[in-house]
Amino acid sequence: MSTETVTISRLGSGGDGIASGPDGPVYVPFALPGETVAIARVKSQGTVISTSVASPDRIAPACPHFGPDGRNGTCGGCSLQHASDALYHAFKRGLVVDALKSKGLAAEVAPLVIARPGERRRVAFTARQTEKGLLLGFNQAGSHHIVDIDQCPISRPGIVARLDAIRAVATALSTDSQGFRLTVLETLSGLDLAFEGVRKVGDRQRRAVTECVLALRGIARVSHDGEILIEPQKPQLDFGGVLVSPPPGGFTQATKEAEDAMAALVLGHIGKAKRVADLFAGSGTFALRIARSARVHAVEGDEKALKALDHAARHAQGLKQVTVEKRDLFRRPLMVSELKVFDALVFDPPRAGAEDQCRELARSGVKKIAAVSCNPVTLARDLAILTAGGYRITGVTPIDQFLWSSHVEAVATLEK
Structure with a gap:
């Protein structure tokens, strides 16, 4: 040193x-x-x-x-x-601008859609039982030490106000001093607590969690590694007027404000399309909104998320036809022959992007594409593939939903 x-x-x-x-x-x-x-x-x-x-x-x-x-x-x-707002917002937008430039893409990048304190409805905590009680918070920068928190300005007030209840449930479930992870999602019907990595969860812990939750208010569901331990109420999210119950620990956008901004960009771009594909559809963030005006084919590799989407679509009023397909799009992307029936398409992949799918899309005749991404680097790579295939980028909008972090979302729109 x-x-x-x-x-x-x-x-x-x-x-x-x-x-x-x-x-x-x-x-x-x-x-x-x-x-x-x-x-x-x-x-x-x-x-x-x-x-x-x-x-x-x-x-x-x-x-x-x-x-x-x-x-x-x-x-x-x-x-x-x-960092000041001006510096921070320029930094976030710059991540998208720089990624596009690295691939020689000269697309116009809109101003950042900003995030504000108190918007995060999904927060991932780390926790560990100690002799002095449960630590619940976040890892210290660059270490595995857990910083025990009593406030969190990025999180929804409904989560912060229930930190004691969250600790109580975590204490009831924990079995030893091994650290574990807890994702808290604020839903319309209460908090959805999804635990991962708690060792040796037995009948005693299950009973303790049940007794704890029944004595509390505001907890809709508790799960561990995808298994529901108690569910007083179905957790529900509103996807454009359609109520959806996501699977335990399932992916959701971290803030409703960012989700709504992304959905508005997607819906505005596809316009009056009649037949739309939604790839990496999750539990229906975009598909269920699009189905208000178009027939939708939703493709997703996670069976539980797809079932949540399908159930919501079947029980909603006023939707066009929604079909679902369980498919690993990394191993089996939709081929050109399958894409020809769609006049618009949305994809929202994990951080790895959708490289193989974009190679098929580049050869297709789909008129409009909306690309949603949480990784500017893989987004730029995918957009380069699409533009090489004849698509024109009509806009790129960076969206912040991970306040005061280095993560940024983006929605890119393309036409052929």
């Missing part, structure tokens, strides 16, 4: 400050462009010791768990609370 003074030139894709060194970039967490900092350096990683020149874009963090000075972050749930 060495000590040296560096000047931060930019933010990296992970939100760390980057300084140029004689042997390459040095990554300095919690440092901002324009700052001169003394760091303890190990290889390409630096830890701030002191700051001699601070950035005018440095602000006081919104959450005390982040760290008192916004430099030595305690809680690892956020990485950019110390």
Whole structure:
């Protein structure tokens, strides 16, 4: 380890400050462009010791768990609370702009659809039982140490207000000092608690969880590794006026505000299309909204998510025909011959993107495509494939739903 003074030139894709060194970039967490900092350096990683020149874009963090000075972050749930809105929003939009430029794509990128405090309806906590009680929070930046929290400004008030209840259920379920994961989803009917990785869950823990939940209010469901332990009420989400009960631990967009913004862009683009494919459809975020005006074929590899979509479609009023297909689109993308019946298509894949599917799409005659992505790098790769096949990008909109992090969503629209 060495000590040296560096000047931060930019933010990296992970939100760390980057300084140029004689042997390459040095990554300095919690440092901002324009700052001169003394760091303890190990290889390409630096830890701030002191700051001699601070950035005018440095602000006081919104959450005390982040760290008192916004430099030595305690809680690892956020990485950019110390940056001004102007810098932070430019950084998020820049992730999309830079990814497109790296593939030679000259698409117009719209202003960032911003996220605000208190919007996160889905939050993933880590937890561990100790001699002094249960730790519930987030891992400290760069470590496995759990920072126990009593507030969280990114999360919905309904989650923060129920932290004691969440702790009680987690305490009832935990069996030893091994750490585990807990995803909390706020639904219309209460909190949906999905535990993962709790060891040796037996009858005693199941009874304890049941007694705990029945004594509380506001808990709709508790599950462990996909198995429902107790479900006083079906958790329900509203997808454009259609009520859906997602499977335990199933994927949902982290904020309703971002979901609505994405859906508006998708629906606005496909317009009056009559036959639409929704690939990587999940539990129906887009499919059920589109079905208000078009026939939809929803394709998804997760059987439980697909069943939730199908059940919602069958019990909703005023929808066009919705058909579903369980299919691993990474191994078996829809082929050109299958795509010819659709005049519009939406895809929203995991971070790996939809490379093989886009190669088939590039050869197809589908007139309009809406590409939704949580990874600008794989989105840019997929868009490059589509444009090489004759598609024209008509717009790209970055959307923030992971406030004060380095993650950004985007919706790209294309025509042929």
